[in-house]
Amino acid sequence: EDQVTQSPEALRLQEGESSSLNCSYTVSGLRGLFWYRQDPGKGPEFLFTLYSAGEEKEKERLKATLTKKESFLHITAPKPEDSATYLCAATNSGSRLTFGEGTQLTVNP
């Protein structure tokens, strides 16, 4: 059974304090690993797709990396507006995503 596990469940950072979120996956024949951002009361917003081990993608203060067993979302010098829940998802079938439970990030000014 496909499984996606995110850690930590919640993370509090001070503004400027860099850190990483983890996403471990058990998906045979991974076809894509996705990161989403979700703000309270809104739907998830697409951030990145990673397709193969060693791949990296960046967007502003965020960088996503992928290995054969896990993905990391690195947040460099975060700002309060980066506060959100970050969701990881994986697919092996090309049709349906399996989501992790998310990491709730709070960045204090």
Added chain:
Amino acid sequence: IAGITQAPTSQILAAGRRMTLRCTQDMRHNAMYWYRQDLGLGLRLIHYSNTAGTTGKGEVPDGYSVSRTNTDDFPLTLASAVPSQTSVYFCASSPTGGDYGYTFGSGTRLTVV
């Protein structure tokens, strides 16, 4: 603005009543999905449709039904609502399969009392 429209935004529903959550997309995506999001359980797939005219069951399909008579619309029906169906429901779509990720709607917050 291209995207997914869900309606209603929120609803309080008496147990036993029938309810249809609406979802419309204007991106001509082939695949559409319904998820529910509950605290501590994350997003769970209810039903999906890979293309108009076809549907499939997800992880938690019991008590829900869907139809896909055209590309743009994918309504979710609760035939007889129960309190355990209290949740936030998200509709999503993707161009073809999930390789390119999903676009999500803003969600419907449903409370069954």
